[in-house]
Amino acid sequence: MRGLFVIDGNIYNYMLKLYEVMVLNLLFIIASLPIITIGAALTALYDVTLKMQVGIEKEMTRSFVKSFRKNGMQATKIWFAFLSFIAIACLVISLVNGHPVVLFPLLCLTALLVGALPYTFSLVATFDNKTGIMMRNGLMLAMQHVPHTLIMLSVSGLLFLYLPIYQSWLLLPVIILAFSLTAVVQSHFISGILVKLVGEEEVTDR
Template structure:
């Protein structure tokens, strides 16, 4: 019984991971409050959760803040671009009154754009490149890995939209864990994809 609760035991390790995910979630919420900084906050979030895949997320708070500052400008440009596209798409959908010839392509494009977000901000967190190249590569990854993209969109929708809206009793756990837990699960898929493309060292070696 003592072994279960030992400092190197399974229960202790699980509780430690849960605490880390809660702290990371709080950091993300605080960093996202100005709304315009959500892109930078997402980049810092994926920076940490990608490193969690191989257990190198040391000094998590410091890593988050450093990544937020380092990648903030580029991530904000990408975030504003995404927001602009979604705003235009929503306006166009409302103007056509749901006509399927216009509505369905716009809906498809909107879902694709949303599915591109995790890839794009993960790329910003992991590599250095021009903003346009990051967005193009994120879109290509989303289109090349449709099953993973759909799974990641579904996870985000379930944890961040469906549960807090339709399962009110889960509102507090979602607020405490929802965003960071979503990123942790998504990072599992993204990390595997990036490792196949460039190798594990390229994914984990960049300083944050």
């Protein structure tokens, strides 16, 4: 029984991982407070969680801040492009009074864009390329890996919609863990996809 709580024991390792996820969640929330920096914060978040998947993340806070600064401009452009589409979609829906002929395609396209965001910001965190190419590749990955995209969307829906609304007693744990935990789950799938595409060395070198 005593061996369970030693430094190399399973319980200690699980508690350490939980602590890291909580700290990472706090870093993301603080970095996102200006709202316009959410894209940069997401990129930094995926940078850290992708490295966690391959076991090379040792200095989480420093890595987060470094990625936030390095990729901030490009990630912010992508974030503004996404917000612009949402604003246009809302305007169109209001003009046509939510007509299903217009509403359904817009909802499908919005779901696709939301599903492409984790891929896109992960690409920004991992590779150097033009913004347009990053966005195109993120959309392509979302469409090419529909099962993974649907799972990632389901995880987001569970943590940010179902649990806070229907299990209100879980609201505090959701606030403490939701963002980073979602990124950890999504990075599990994205990391495998990127490794298959370009190899592990290319994913871990940056």
